[in-house]
Amino acid sequence: MSYRNYILVCGGTACESSKATEIYEALVNEIKHQNLTEEVQVIKTGCFGFCEQGPIVKILPEDSFYVQVTPADAKELVEEHIVKGREVKRLLYNKDKSKKHAKVEDIEFYQKQFRIVLRNCGFIDPENIDEYIAREGYAALEKVLFEMTPDQVIDELRTAGLRGRGGAGFPTWMKWNFTKQANGECKYVVCNADEGDPGAYMDRSTLEGDPHSVLEAMTIAGRTVGANQGFIYIRAEYPLAIHRLEIAMAQAREYGLLGKNILNSGFDFDIEIRLGAGAFVCGEETALLASIEGKRGMPVPRPPFPAVKGLWGMPTVINNVETWANIPVIMLKGGDWFSQIGTADSHGTKVFALTGKIRNSGLVEVPMGTTLREIIYDIGGGIANDRKFKAVQTGGPSGGVITADYLDTPIDFASLTKLGSMMGSGGMIVMDEDDCIVDVAKFYLNFSVEESCGKCSPCRIGGRTLANLLEKITKGNGELKDIEQMKEIGSAMKKASLCALGQTAPNPILSTLNYFEDEYMAHIVDKKCPAGKCKSLITYNILEDKCIGCTACARKCPVGAISGERRSVHVIDQAACIKCGACFDTCKFGAIEVR
């Protein structure tokens, strides 16, 4: 049965938190009210990616892209667009365009994107397996089961050159091949969905928008390496993703695509979900496996690698969500096709969660080799509020900053590492001139310190010492020797920590020290925070020539630190001031300066 119109409502966590469910229900009710249920279908999809503009509603076949929709808009959307065939201009994203219909492809945000991983996100109802199947879902599994040998699958992956998207970029075919060749009573397939970088939500969106792609891929891996059991390790903070995975698994079992004798091939494979408590370190594969086993989530030394000795000592393939989502497409379109995308060393695409001081924040998938400038300016629309770009942080707490000088670097695994950052799992946070680089480093260090498991001494002790040194510097108590200490500790942590969390935890400091040593010096020597962020290093002052004595600031000041008669110049009592910035934000005359 086909419908005259399809109304796609974004059902990602971000839009859901902005009442997407109510919008969906309002639209369904409105369609019912207008007696259009036979002609119009309302679908809740996965994430469209353009989170800045959410909640998003897309209406097909016109491809009208409505943004920042509220439940109250449902009636108008149905009455105008569906009934009268007139787009609701005020809700269209590119309403200024002269074109009759604003197609998604016309939106800059999507123009440079290339969607493999997110191919179905925003297109299908993730809670309906038929929609996945309609878009070639499970065709790859069928091909693998009936037309390919396990070695051919691995060869295809090798040709594709797919590398792990979780951060380290290890060739996927090698992992699979190690597990395939390893001996074990049984073998396991594990999906690492313990996404934990601050600001990153690529994996969550993939699972919310297209859960079957991961299930299909894991089943393909099971067939290839000889495993009959899979586990998805996902943090409990992702309830929607878990819910959709559970629905998807039930539907797949019902369709004979999961469980015993899949598609009558004689191959058995099933998947269980294991919930994590949200420890960042459990994204490290050995800690993750320990956690699945019910042990404290702490990394163990490798080798042996999980591929050979993993879950309960058995050979285990463990890949990240984004890696999995690539697999079915590679099996269908071929490794050659995939290897044409991207750069020489990094094939395919990468999903980034673009956030920070950017105009269009959201989830973007670009071919490897796209430059940072293209992502930030073309896709992201540049820096918000016309501020100046300062740096972009990639790789989350394991990564580093990249400055304007390197914006034309094509993104791939090697180039980012060379710049002292890393690909990581895909967090990309843009900073402007108002961001203090020492404060940024402190933020990431504090994250790593909080998330350290405490097992190895370099990370456990070094991390806290580094974080405290940064605290000391931002408090205005920094000394020159602190820089040396940070470098010394940072380098010992990099070399002597047990797992990647500890080895990369100093990166935010080492990389900012490398590019912004002046700013550290300003904090340490001049006792100034150039970005005006570090409270201990700034003072608010009222400019005599600009203050008109309106008393607005004095009334806003939460501690009564501002005094002055009406219509005369006000004064801030520096001893009482808590540097909250309320006066600065309140003054309409630019009479308050930060020094």
Place this chain on the structure above:
Amino acid sequence: MNTVHMKINGKPVEIEAGSNILAAAKKANVNIPTLCYHPDLPAWAACGLCVVKQENSPKLLRACAAPVQENLSIITHDAELYQIRKTVIEMILSTHPNDCLMCARNGTCELQRFAAEFGVREQPYEVRLVDLPKDTSTTSIVLDPSKCIKCGRCVQVCQDMQGVFALEFIGRGDHTVVSPAADLPLNDSPCIKCGQCSAHCPVGAIYEKDEIGDFVRAVSNPELHVVTQIAPAVRVALGESFNLPAGTITTGKIYSALRRLGVAKVFDTNFSADLTIMEEGSELVKRLTTGKGAIPQITSCCPAWTDYMEKYYPDMIPNFSTAKSPMMMQGAITKTYYAEKANVDPATIYSVAIMPCTAKKYEIGRDDNMHASGFKDVDLVLTTREFARLIKASGIDFLTLEDEKADSPIGEYAGAGTIFGNTGGVMEAALRTAYNLMTGEDLKNVEIDAVRGMEGVRTGEVDIKGTTLKVAVAHGMANVSTLLEEVREAKANGDEPPYHFIEVMACRGGCVSGGGQPYATTDEVRAQRIAGLYTDDEQSEVRCSHQNPEIKQIYADYLGAPLSEKSHHLLHTTYTERPLYKH
């Protein structure tokens, strides 16, 4: 044996496949520093000191965890590694109190050693100490969380080696501490006081409760008649504290030292080991011949083991031999038999036991059965480590002491008594006497190889003139579960018990590597100490407990016969189910 060829600092090394790089380096005469690795335990890879470079690779390897590989070329020491290690040591020191002079591990601390070797002269980093109180809840060991460097050895020992699970990491990141579950006091946890954690701790975070002061006060009290006993395993380990090789038999010097310390009488626990064999052996024969009492009979001379079974396998309590441990038997007869013989008021006797074991400190206060004499049967237990310190602090030049003899009437021992200190020894001693009890004859060859060795679980059959005795030996607490599960299963299925007699010792190798023995115990050291005990046995004129003249005398003069009423009162005890966690 698969051999791997590799290079350490350019020098070719041949080593068994499966070894780690630490072992390969040792073969090349190179020591790589480590604070968390211990040869008894799988690599935990926490401290970060043992990092080494692999030629042509930017990543460092942890020598403790990385397996050797063909053609591997490793650099163990260079300027960068020196700096990294020094930084790591300085970082660890920044979270460790620098009160070395007042520390239980002053002079034996592994961290102190590295700080000295790396010439740490200042504290460059911010100092952050853990401000938590000591756990002194047990009478055996003290936990000092402020000293803990989170190397994880104690947790691994407690969980993997001993299967006790009293200790675990609690909290995360730099809030991590080692503690019993739910931060309970150690005494309310499943802890069995074996003290293996203290024997493996590289620093002063876990140590035996020091009671030297009580001893010194007792010997200087003219009202008190101080008598001592020394456990079998002490005599082959104490010498290590005076730079003698492990396994050196120092029995005569120990007797001599005790007299110089001012004790009135020097007895030997080995005598009561023989007494234990008489009681336990008779008990076994009785169970086997009368069908009364649970089979298999399981030894009960190890207090950590009895504590473990009372907590983890209470259903098997009937299988325990009711015989007390040699130390407690010695204590009971000291204040009765000896007191009578020597005409000493038992109320004035202060009975001290020198033991390889921290659980012995717990055992003396276990329950009322430990007051069989009407007094506290054993007043004080000093571990071998405390005893060594006591000798040194008392100015005794141990190495030049003349050998002396123990005092009568409870100081003489057979070879069987001395091998109580090693795994398989109690079994062998018991079989020597059981053979006699069952056949009326003595074994021609008293050395029973079937029960000797270091495998964690050993089983065998012993032919006693046509009767086959199925025996099993387990040591290292975690190894015992396989045996007990086997027994449980047979019982559940209504099958014949798989064994007649089981010997269990909580510590790997037996008492020779008890929790109170000198530090740096490894399997090599265990083997040397065990060899020392077997030598002591071989050199004994009398090899079987029932042939010990003083044993014959005590039965003739005082106890009557094994399992007599008097024996039961003084030498036997009861066991009770205990909760894993006290609420």
